[in-house]
Amino acid sequence: MAGADTTLDPVTFEVLKNSFITAVDQMAEQILRTCYSFVIYNRDFSNALNDANGDSVAQGNQDIAVHVGTLHYTCKDVIRFFRDDMRPGDVFAINDPYAGGTHFPDVRLVRPIFVDDEVIGYAQSNGHWSDVGGSVPGSFDVLARDMFREGLRITPVRLFDAGGLKRDVAHLIASNTRDPVSIIGDMQAQAEATNVAARDIIRLVGKYGKDTVLAGMASVQDYVERAVRARLAALPDGTWETADYIDRDPSAGEGMIPIRVKLTIAGDRVIYDFTGSHPCIGSIYNSAFGATFSAVVAGMKTFFPDLPLNSGFYRVIEVIAPEDTIVNARWPIGVTGFLMPFEKIMNSIYEIWSRIMPERAIACAFNLEYLLTGGHDLRSADKPIFMFYDWLPGGWGGRNGRDGCNVTTACFGTGLMSQPVEGQERGNPILTTEYEILTDSAGPGRWRGGAGVRKTSILREAERTVISYICDRERAVVWGINGGLPSMPHGLHLQRAGQDTTEWLGSVFSDVAIGSGDSFSRPTAGGGGYGDPLERDPAAVREDVADDYVSVERAARDYGVVLRVVDRDTCDYAVDTEATEALRAQMRRERLDWIATDPEEVARRFRAGEIDALDAVRRYGVVLDWGTGTLLPRSTEQFRESFHARSVIHWAKPAAE
């Protein structure tokens, strides 16, 4: 039996493999139908079947990306704690990022599956609860430097036993959150989901026998491992490197925070080495090891989309992450914002694999953003607490032969859904005045990035309201590859009631007080461009202008395409071919000078209103404080170095004159 498993016949193996996945998918279905947390409902959850050692046998096909590669760690920690102390009916809870979890809001319920007296595996359900306490609503305090402001750390506890929910433990946990009733509801929904999978596994044991099911659990891991190794072995050996950045360390001076990735393929092995990455920083934007491992898995899986995820996949991957760096933080360093390093790692891995598999290349995707607003709703007399948490989609990177996807969920959470405005307005004293695609947000390229959006909302009848914001890439702007251009810097603008001007609050802030009538507006970036924008088909630019993805002005400034308006009513534009050729030739001659312009001069012109932020990053590679226009010299130096490597060196030389 060439290459196949030696203990199970091929039919039993294939049937068990699919049955394990069906069991996990049934958990997902149950969660969606019964959960309370809107974050879970919008698909921030995952489910797994783990074997008796805690290794992952199957994970849901539609699970959120950010949890992959972590569920075996939390299962193993539960086993470590309760090994000889488990009984049928038990369900354990854990949310510990320092034991391989992601962050406190991701609470995992783990149910041992018993056959007689033996635990043959575990069903695990992981969901992002809407609140786990801490200093701000939603449990994302950007300024927390350690976990004590972040929320409740749940090391393994017994939450259910043969008698059902343990009221004392459940009450203790729920009472440390802002929404105890929903939290108890989610505990029951998740516990019942694990029961669905456990019943299914017991059914398989009844049908095939325990030993066959156990062999199946091991075989499906071996199967995935074989598949991954076969793919790797078919690739050339080599080493590839890149770096991406977090915008800043709020506790230190200006300068972006590097995450360095070196990938090595050696035969059928792959090694990701983060040596050289920055030490932990003074915010929640640090990642513990489990989350870093997850980012590696999620990044790599993008290039092997058809391979199932389980511990067989994970066994092939070696991760070297020096302790106490931003990619391997230890207790009690704050890690709730681990998604920021997570997405940097994912995009770095995209970039590296784009070189190894150019047919699947993709430029950088927009950075996730998360708005947390909490206060008291004056629409009813008892002024209940409201929690308006919102996340927006944005643009994904341009690809080899195809534009990037417009307005798509963030790469950390492929599968996460954006929320309906009508639901938000019903639940919160908020009125949204704009939620539209943002013209010119897409990174220009021969294949442009996808477009981002802008959303503007007004606070209505409310009091004692504060707003916090978690985002990044205000400075480490979403980048292009193979000559493509960056997208745009971004952050939140606040307009106080009755004022004409706006305040720039940027991409990271916490606990800013706002009042009725204040309006806040935030965009998401588009994706980075792929390939030289001066080589984009002018007809494609014209179509983008007809749809307002790109403005007439930026068609000329970014793509060198000169358009004539024939009739705006019918979206009719014509390419001025001669003028386009002339403009493109001129841009080819001048753009190497633009990118070498004295940054202080660029900052001055920005402050004088001669150029805008898109010009600053796309033409000049200069990073400013976008509120004041002050130059950030160290960040600019870092940005230009990356821009050069990803874009400038790929541009065709200007034609000889």
Next chain:
Amino acid sequence: MARLRVAVDIGGTFTDICILDQTSGLIRIEKTASTPDPIDGVMSGLEKAAVDLSDVVLFSHGTTVATNALITRRLPLTAMVCTQGFRDVIEIRRANKEDLWDVYKDVARPYVPRRHRLTVPERVDAAGQIVTPLDEDAAREVGRVLAKRGVAAVAVCFMNAYMNGANERRMKVILTEMLPGVPVSTSSEVLPEIFEHERFSTTVVNAALSPVVVDYTRRLSDRLHGAGYAGDLLLLHTGGGVMTAAGVADYAGRLAGSGIAAGAIASRHIASQCGFANSIGLDMGGTSCDVSLAYEGQSRVTKDWHIEFGYPIRFPSIEVMTIGAGGGSLAWIDEAGSLRNGPQSAGANPGPACYGRGNTVPTNSDANMVLGRLGGGLAGGSVKLDGALAHEAVRTGVAAHFGLSVEEAADAILRVANANMADAVRLISISRGYDPRDFALVAFGGAGALHGVAIARELSIPVVIVPPNPGITSAMGCLLVDVQHDLAESYLRPAADADPAEIEAAFRRLEHEAAERLAHESVAAADIVMQRTVDMMYQGQWRSLAVPAPSPIGDMDSLIAAFHAQHAREYNFRRDDAPVGLFRLNLKAIGTVPKAELATHPMTGHVPPPMATRRVWFAETGGAETPVYWRPDIGAGATLRGPAIIEQLDSTTVVPPGTVATVDARLNIILRAEG
């Protein structure tokens, strides 16, 4: 004079015509090739079947015209008018992807491109208050631009219009004035429900299909009436009922999945005639398998469906789960050495290896051929099958790799295929709280009866029913339906605050509107049946359950008790102390169409001599000479013990060892385990 009922089901390859003689209860079928203009196929099929349309009292039709228009994007120029600031709701969607990991698999583009989505200043808030009145000058400007562009349909989609549709209605008046003859759909009329993307997406589909469907039904009606048909043209909609041509203009979107529902309806009907109120339909064709479920005589209905991912159509639809498992599904070995089945398919062309048209990868049909379950021909011999090619494909494709005999390999292929279909049934049954042991499996489609018993065994389903004409069962479904409208109204309230009188009044409003629609379709008041359900949830949950509600509504306590019980049945837990919320009031309004009784046959118990024997392989017995019967010769009341093969024009039924087949008075084959 014969009194006929005619149902037509148009598929991609064939147009099936099912003719029921009301007097005798006998069914006759005709199959003809589908044509580029599907109406030509219908007319030529009727001609071929020698149907005199003046004999026809009821003409019912399942059509893929709307589905195909959406899939191929051959849609008339459709525009959207949106609230200022909300031009992109249908492009932003929920921002998720169908394939989470493959960054080269994109979600389809919206049905209306960005340039044809225009906006006007107006705004209603969540409480239904008008925050910004419609800017009528801007509305007229939009009308001018759309007229200049020559749009053929418009969807008006304003924020919170489910709470207050006044601005939408005013916009529609202006557009109707400025764009005479152009259909305008408003979101508050089409689907007055919260959540903008789902409502807008449904409204856009409704608007874009309106010209397509209206044109189609008008042309078809004209030709039918021209040929002597005097009744209404009935069109099967996705919810499992029919609409008349008069209802189609405003609710064209309800035909978006017209073809999907017919098989599920037929399956439910056949099972209930056999005495099974709970049934699972397994409609297996050449490339895919559709699974549906009926519980206590009702088909499961869902509002979560789409033609293309990302663009929900929130009209109620009979729930059908489609998986890539059919006769032509390919068996293959992946890089890590696992035996896989589908979803890739050899389709009808080149088809399975045994068709001899160049495909050499083994398919399910080839495996059935190798095991002797499929004979040497299909469709009464019009397609010849080559057993040697099937054998060779299974040998080289699977047997050699695993070191199995060719028969063992073929058996392995089918076991994997059957397990995949069983998993689909599990997802639609067990994960919804149903126990398959309480159900009968109705196996139909060209390949369903080959696999039915094996799948039933996999799931411990005790009974399998194979209808008399498995290949045209879907067309028969079109004959068995009532006129049906589904109406709903948002009602977001904690159960503790809900006022039964207010709910009763809301239901009365819906019933009044439904009665008007049915009257418009000439349904007599005596034939109208109204069914109420209330969508409820534990407050804080995000999905609701539809709880059947009485008329009049009575007190809230019994409704809440019914909800707790249903939650416990479907999800295995209840929270008696947790507050319950109401979400939506639903009304199913039915205009019953008198059903013709299918003919029953005298129970002769006649078992004809086998027309042949051939070697058929089963895991239990290995290869053994097995009798092959010709189904049309078998009498009602007959009993056959497996192993046996029963062949007919459009299908083959496998009776494995240990299974007993009986034939009932309506000529259904009922299969059960022996003893």
